[in-house]
Amino acid sequence: MFKPAKMKKVKLQLPLEQEDQFLDSISKLGILQVKNVEEQVPDLSIVDANVAEEKNNLENLIRRCDAILNKLPKEGIFAQLVRKSNEVFTPSKEQEYELYANAQKILSEAEDKLSTWEKLKKSKFATREQVSSKIFSLLRDNLIVIRKIKETNHIIILEGWIRRKNIAKLKEVVTRTTEGKCILSLEESKVLGKDILRIRLATLTSNYVALEGALSSYGLAKLTVEAEEEKGAEFESVEEAIDISSIKQKVSLLKKVLLNRLEIIKAKEKLARSKFFVYLEGWIKEKDISKLTSLLKDGHYDYRLSLEDPKEGEEDRVPVALENPPLIRSFEVVTTMFGYPKYNQIDPTPFLAITFALFFGLMFADVFDGLLLLAFSLLLYHGLGSRSQGGRKLSEILIAISFSSILFGFLFGEFMGGIVNLPVVWFSGFENPMYFLEVAIVIGITQLTIGFIIGFINELLRHRIKNAIGEKLSWLLLLYGIIVILLHFYYLQNDLYLYFGSMLTISGIFLILITKPMDLIEITRMISNVVSYARIVAINMSHIGISRAFALLAAPLLSPESGIIGFLLGGALLLIAHVFIVFIESFVAFAHSLRLHFVEFFSKFFEPAGNVFMPLSVVKK
Amino acid sequence: MDILSLFSILSAIGLSGVGSILGIAMTASVSTRLIAEKPERFGMALVFTVLAETPVIYGLLISLFIIMSGSSIDNFYSSLSLLGSGISVGVTGLFSGLGIGIAGSAAIGAISERDDLFGKALVFAVLPESIVIYGLLVSIIIMRGIGLLGVNTLYQANSSTAYASLISSAVVCITGGSGYYLGKTGAKAISSLLKDEDSFGKSIVFVVLIEGIAIYGLLVAILLLKGVNML
Numbered sequence: 017m018f019k020p021a022k023m024k025k026v027k028l029q030l031p032l033e034q035e036d037q038f039l040d041s042i043s044k045l046g047i048l049q050v051k052n053v054e055e056q057v058p059d060l061s062i063v064d065a066n067v068a069e070e071k072n073n074l075e076n077l078i079r080r081c082d083a084i085l086n087k088l089p090k091e092g093i094f095a096q097l098v099r100k101s102n103e104v105f106t107p108s109k110e111q112e113y114e115l116y117a118n119a120q121k122i123l124s125e126a127e128d129k130l131s132t133w134e135k136l137k138k139s140k141f142a143t144r145e146q147v148s149s150k151i152f153s154l155l156r157d158n159l160i161v162i163r164k165i166k167e168t169n170h171i172i173i174l175e176g177w178i179r180r181k182n183i184a185k186l187k188e189v190v191t192r193t194t195e196g197k198c199i200l201s202l203e204e205s206k207v208l209g210k211d212i213l214r215i216r217l218a219t220l221t222s223n224y225v226a227l228e229g230a231l232s233s234y235g236l237a238k239l240t241v242e243a244e245e246e247k248g249a250e251f252e253s254v255e256e257a258i259d260i261s262s263i264k265q266k267v268s269l270l271k272k273v274l275l276n277r278l279e280i281i282k283a284k285e286k287l288a289r290s291k292f293f294v295y296l297e298g299w300i301k302e303k304d305i306s307k308l309t310s311l312l313k314d315g316h317y318d319y320r321l322s323l324e325d326p327k328e329g330e331e332d333r334v335p336v337a338l339e340n341p342p343l344i345r346s347f348e349v350v351t352t353m354f355g356y357p358k359y360n361q362i363d364p365t366p367f368l369a370i371t372f373a374l375f376f377g378l379m380f381a382d383v384f385d386g387l388l389l390l391a392f393s394l395l396l397y398h399g400l401g402s403r404s405q406g407g408r409k410l411s412e413i414l415i416a417i418s419f420s421s422i423l424f425g426f427l428f429g430e431f432m433g434g435i436v437n438l439p440v441v442w443f444s445g446f447e448n449p450m451y452f453l454e455v456a457i458v459i460g461i462t463q464l465t466i467g468f469i470i471g472f473i474n475e476l477l478r479h480r481i482k483n484a485i486g487e488k489l490s491w492l493l494l495l496y497g498i499i500v501i502l503l504h505f506y507y508l509q510n511d512l513y514l515y516f517g518s519m520l521t522i523s524g525i526f527l528i529l530i531t532k533p534m535d536l537i538e539i540t541r542m543i544s545n546v547v548s549y550a551r552i553v554a555i556n557m558s559h560i561g562i563s564r565a566f567a568l569l570a571a572p573l574l575s576p577e578s579g580i581i582g583f584l585l586g587g588a589l590l591l592i593a594h595v596f597i598v599f600i601e602s603f604v605a606f607a608h609s610l611r612l613h614f615v616e617f618f619s620k621f622f623e624p625a626g627n628v629f630m631p632l633s634v635v636k637k
Numbered sequence: 638m639d640i641l642s643l644f645s646i647l648s649a650i651g652l653s654g655v656g657s658i659l660g661i662a663m664t665a666s667v668s669t670r671l672i673a674e675k676p677e678r679f680g681m682a683l684v685f686t687v688l689a690e691t692p693v694i695y696g697l698l699i700s701l702f703i704i705m706s707g708s709s710i711d712n713f714y715s716s717l718s719l720l721g722s723g724i725s726v727g728v729t730g731l732f733s734g735l736g737i738g739i740a741g742s743a744a745i746g747a748i749s750e751r752d753d754l755f756g757k758a759l760v761f762a763v764l765p766e767s768i769v770i771y772g773l774l775v776s777i778i779i780m781r782g783i784g785l786l787g788v789n790t791l792y793q794a795n796s797s798t799a800y801a802s803l804i805s806s807a808v809v810c811i812t813g814g815s816g817y818y819l820g821k822t823g824a825k826a827i828s829s830l831l832k833d834e835d836s837f838g839k840s841i842v843f844v845v846l847i848e849g850i851a852i853y854g855l856l857v858a859i860l861l862l863k864g865v866n867m868l
Binding site: 353354355449450453544547548550551553554555557558561562565568569600603604607608610611614615618619624 | 687688691694695698701702705757759763764766767770771774777778835837838839841842845852853856863868
């Protein structure tokens with residue numbers, strides 16, 4: 017916590033024949049980031065030409081996989097969020113090899129099926145439902161619906177549909193027109209129901225025109241879709257006909273295998289080789305060193321290993337892995353949206369976890385809305401959260417901030433815009449906006465202070481004393497100097513505060529002038545940063561205002577005079593209104609909490625120039 | 638209800654409605670093109686389109702408040718203050734709707750290529766909405782100040798309170814013009830996500846510099862209203 021994980025540089029030598037086995041095993045652990053060899057080792061070369069060719073091949077295959085997967089239908093957004101994870105199938109080594117060996121064949125088959133699927137989709141009558149509904153509508157005004165299946169010089173075969181009650185009429189017309197020279201078969205249509213019969217009619221081609229004319233007088237409609245295009249009509253949908261789900265499964269699995277193989281190839285490119293040995297450099301977290309040594313010992317590798325601390329001046333190149341306890345870990349997603357801190361800088365995630373939840377809770381303070389948001393977050397946790405790490409972290413953040421909303425809802429006495437009167441434990445933001453504004457500004461100044469202090473410490477850790485004083489300490493003095501002077505004029509009215517405030521202000525300005533004089537024009541930005549926290553009040557008041565408006569609208573319906581129906585209508589109105597409020601206002605509160613951190617807080621200390629720690633690892637899902 | 642209250646309603650719902658119409662029209666036209674090619678993106682496109690509707694909902698809210706309680710206003714200066722309330726949410730709603738429409742269209746364009754950018758694009762699309770929130774806040778403060786949303790024992794209906802309400806409303810409306818430009822810069826930021834997703838955090842910094850102007854306007858408006866005991 018507070019600093020990224022301690023890293024060690026790894027230097028490892030292995031026999032050439034153990035290279036593949038080692039890379040395969042270490043990728044399953046996911047603890048080692050392989051980097052380009054920097055040390056000058058005699059008799060070693062870096063590039064392996066065979067690897068480059070396999071790499072190109074893998075990348076092409078992966079592109080084909082992506083092209084196929086992108087064309088397949090995706091779930092709707094709500095289903096994506098709440099669907100639980102399916103069991104993850106992990107192929108064995110032999111299955112992986114087989115998939116890789118047959119990759120071209122698998123992809124070619126998938127591409128053929130995909131193109132058939134796309135052709136069927138474009139056809140007007142590709143699905144059973146579309147064909148059925150067309151036939152139903154045509155049979156309303158016609159005796160029969162037909163289409164030609166086959167026509168030669170002598171024989172014509174027709175297929176058609178007719179209502180059961182009209183069979184006798186059809187038989188009479190067909191027998192009369194063809195003089196009995198026809199074959200007619202009837203069967204119940206499995207798709208269209210018992211009332212509609214499917215017919216097959218074979219007769220002489222020379223009889224067709226007369227037959228067509230005779231049937232037209234009773235109502236004849238022709239189905240223009242070709243039989244091949246109606247392939248999918250036997251199935252529930254085109255997707256089932258082409259078995260899209262198995263294509264998706266196979267190609268996704270193949271892609272996983274290819275990506276894993278590509279990761280290993282990319283790692284191989286960075287290794288150096290001699291005739292008998294392979295030489296590897298990388299980074300590992302200090303806490304994972306025991307796993308590496310166990311792997312090398314248990315795998316009976318003939319190895320030579322050396323572990324070093326990062327050298328002086330090398331800190332900018334050390335990869336960064338954030339390390340936080342479970343409750344705070346989810347908020348790393350928010351920090352890393354902005355960027356990664358450098359290796360020797362403070363990790364702001366622990367501070368952000370508290371203040372993000374705090375700001376959101378203040379802006380979205382309502383017990384009922386917090387409960388609705390909590391319900392959605394739990395749904396998301398079990399759905400998307402079970403399928404992806406990012407989804408899990410997002411749902412954990414939402415759970416945390418919904419608890420914060422509930423807490424501040426109780427503190428401010430807010431429940432559904434006043435439908436239920438809760439006691440005000442702290443103060444009502446809506447009734448006391450000026451007090452709320454003071455609280456918001458105090459919270460903002462506290463956060464800015466923490467930002468300046470972190471910035472000050474970061475500069476000291478990097479031995480940049482001038483920056484620590486000129487960019488951080490000076491502005492902190494200036495900020496508090498101005499605050500103390502304002503407190504003197506508005507609240508305290510004691511000359512001691514005026515003198516003290518003036519001293520702080522002058523000291524701050526002096527330090528800025530002697531270190532970075534041009535930065536003095538940024539004083540307006542500091543005022544803007546402080547005032548920016550007023551948005552907490554604005555968003556809270558708009559949230560409560562909207563809730564109260566809907567409560568006012570629903571109040572007549574909820575009164576005893578309106579009866580049970582009025583009560584139910586009022587309840588439904590309020591529920592719909594609050595679902596809308598949670599949907600819209602939570603986005604707003606989230607975005608503005610994010611903005612306060614990225615702009616006001618991070619700008620005081622955060623240089624998002626860290627390199628992400630990316631260990632060699634298998635693709636899990 | 639007098640003519641000033643009626644004009645207040647007209648401003649609140651009319652101007653914010655125009656903003657939402659323009660915003661929805663922009664996002665909906667891009668959405669229909671997107672879902673013709675990629676129907677599975679319907680849900681995401683709908684989110685951005687619905688966002689553009691929020692200004693008119695706030696305008697509707699204020700209008701309903703005025704309709705339901707406006708008849709209790711029987712003083713010319715209070716009516717004049719009420720006019721400021723309607724104008725505040727109306728004009729800021731207009732700029733906000735435009736801004737959401739521009740940023741939302743860019744966001745829909747971005748998700749047509751990469752649906753994993755949905756979350757980050759949403760952040761930029763939501764930022765112009767803060768302008769109408771500031772307008773709504775000033776509206777609510779004015780209405781509360783004249784006693785429509787609770788009791789204000791310090792309030793006195795006179796020319797000072799009326800002019801202060803109008804001027805604070807005008808301040809928020811003029812600085813609220815930043816809503817349009819928030820949308821434009823937000824759209825550019827969303828486009829840059831396609832080139833480099835890691836530019837997200839830094840792009841926000843540039844986009845919100847514009848919003849700082851609206852914050853200053855809000856602060857002045859609040860202090861003005863505080864000065865005449867409306868708050």
